[in-house]
Amino acid sequence: MNTVSLTPLDLAVAASLVVLDAVLSLILALRLHRQIAIAAARMTLQLIAIGYILRLVFKLNNPLATLAIVVVMVLIAGREVAARPEQRFKDLSNLALGAGSVALATFVTVILALTTAIRPQPWFDPRYAVPLAGIILGNVLNAASLTLDSLLSGVVKDRTAIEARLCLGSSYWQAMGGPIRGAIRRGLLPIINQMSAAGVVTLPGIMTGQILAGMDPLEAVKYQILLMFLLSGGSGLAAVVIAYLTAWRLTDPRQRLRLDRLKSAA
């Protein structure tokens, strides 16, 4: 594979586009130039840092170091999931639900891919495990946060309907069926859109990257298909797990709807 190596000058040319954005913001009084500058600088620093960290982890080639970096990524993703919804639990449930569902979905999907389709030697080789975990995490995070947000706002909005069913003798899980299904559907929409649009509307990032790096398009496509399947599996798992865990956290042994455990983000 003949990789095109970028020089600092190449990056500087591309960075001029960011400067263009900032100039536009000034001219059109969008008041975004500060944010653009900060975001671009932050992105550059974050990516350079992760580049060095990955280089180190690859060189260490130690399963514990690999696990540690994946766990850190999962925790950050869990925090993002927890921070998104407008409705929150008073305690740390948001964080636990986010991290738990994201961790389960990511580990199951990544381990499945590494031990069956990709099969590097050894299977936990960081060069494969870490990037794979990263891609899957991004999608799982999306699915989990949409599901959580949709379920929490759904139960608050539909409280009278859910309690009406409880009053008429439905079990808690029957009464919650509608909101749970709605939330899982919401969580799965992005991956369904992504799969339908792949190759027609969008050329997915991984595939594009591999083609740019010199890989045969068909080989790159195969990788992308595998990835899409993994992403849909991970998203589905994350959405279902977080929806049911959240619903379980919203009830008690007397099958009540415990909205008193939520606080509204004022």
Place this chain on the structure above:
Amino acid sequence: MEHPGSARLSIRSLQSPLAGPFSLELTPGACAAITGPSGSGKSLFLRMIADLDPNTGEVWLDARERADFTPPDWRRQATYVAAEAGWWAETVADHLPATRKEEARDLAAELGLAPDLLDAAIARLSTGEKQRFALLRALLLGPPVLLLDEPTGALDQVSVGRVEQVMRARLAEGVALVMVTHDDALALRLGDQHYRMNERKLAPA
């Protein structure tokens, strides 16, 4: 705990951090009417009996304590009808058991609801119609205890009369009724026991 005599509904030291303690006893066919200012805890009290909010204390139905029922079973026995009814499906009929069509039709007529409204979309109903259908779907369960929160709040005089008649018929069958209302005249006509809720405490009125 010993069985509380001949009472149909017996409530002892029912309380939560928000309201109570409450005690109340109703024989079969008796009605407790509760009045009081908004926000005084009337709905909270009914919700606690139906076990919708966390609470401690004892509630007995005939010779059986609430803790012996599964929560869905309990709520089918002591059925709470909220002041603002909740709906989870498209039409009225979707909210009623499909096997009880005939009964639903008869009951609708007694409550002054046109039969074709049974197939209407919820969104098309007036507030008063929704309120009576919420009562209707609870009555279809035939619970021995009814917990009614403002059952006539949105109704005109004619409809109030019809609802009152239906409630009297249930009382005659031995149902115990706990009713929260702003309608003092209705409370006087229907209540065997009269209470006033003030700052989350219940006092005889």
